[in-house]
Amino acid sequence: MKQKFTGSEQYIATPDLMTAVNAAITLERPLLIKGEPGTGKTMLAEQLAKALGNKQLIVWPVKSTTKAQHGLYEYDAVSRLRDSQLGNERVHHISNYIVKGKLWQAFEASEAPVLLIDEIDKADIEFPNDLLRELDQMEFFVHETQEQIKAHQRPIIVITSNNEKELPDAFLRRCFFHYIRFPDQDTLQRIVNAHFPTLRDSLLRNALESFLAIRELPGIKKKPSTSELLDWLRLLQADGTPDSAIHNGGVPPFAGALLKNEQDMSLLERILNATRARRN
Structure with a gap:
């Protein structure tokens, strides 16, 4: 066989x-x-x-x-x-x-x-x-x-x-x-674990939440891919980025690993600014 x-x-x-x-x-x-x-x-x-x-x-x-x-x-x-x-x-x-x-x-x-x-x-x-x-x-x-x-x-x-x-x-x-098809969250987590077995759970959880939210931005021109998620996580891990930096209300650190054109970066900034304005 x-x-x-x-x-x-x-x-x-x-x-x-x-x-x-x-x-x-x-x-x-x-x-x-x-x-x-x-x-x-x-x-x-x-x-x-x-x-x-x-x-x-x-x-x-x-x-x-x-x-x-x-x-x-x-x-x-x-x-x-x-x-x-x-x-x-x-x-x-x-x-x-x-x-x-x-x-x-x-x-x-x-x-x-x-x-x-x-x-x-x-x-x-x-x-x-x-x-x-x-x-x-x-x-x-x-x-x-x-x-x-x-x-x-x-x-x-x-x-x-x-x-x-x-x-x-x-x-x-x-x-x-x-x-x-683009993997669901459970499959994404398994993919990440295969590449980063020592990544702390809290960082992975926050990073995945932020990553998936960026993919769902209305009007985004190029959605970040699985390979770009792995690049981003590699940077976060190498930099020792704290969990709080990912959800600080601003553009996440090393966003250039995820967004590859100025239109999408501007879109993210506008949405984040609008969200902060509503909260204030």
Whole structure:
């Protein structure tokens, strides 16, 4: 029986996320993960590789200029031209100028690795469609060397998206989908405890209350994420911030770890000033 993913000491997985991961592995389908930035999509792949016996993790970070071909291989014609001008013997073997992409690396691994295709929605809309055959058949053809590259073992594929653009239906049909919802307060507390086991309860309680209140501000442009909460707590702990400083009626200390633009910072200040005025 295949090993089941149940989260890890560093990654608190909800039951529905564990179900999604294990379903994708059973179906041998790519796992498409969406959710707010900072909810642990990328970290999921890292912890999945560790939890399944320290599997090799291969990361393909996608950018706006990334093409599907980059994940297969690239032919370095410039280097070959330079070597031909210098009379280098390497020039007679075109395979010397084939640069293996992340998919090729995953296909040739002796044991099934975890392949993370990170932030797929940053690329051109055709990028996912250009990978359909490779993700289905687990093979591709190298025209320069006339080689057919086939996967030794089907990799476990995790694909993340921040929902910046819609993905093609043909691509979605080939994936098992899961949306990571923002964790509730109990799950947040478990996540924090995993990262800060010695954090005093009173600080955690006050910090969580303040953090959740900021997320619920009416009109907030960018809600702080789980990763930003952890950064904030790290600062509070390192500074030895007293509990009273978090609820002193003003902007909480190190608020720049939570709010990332001037509009949201101004909004928080206006609401706090209005609250103080009503109390007075």
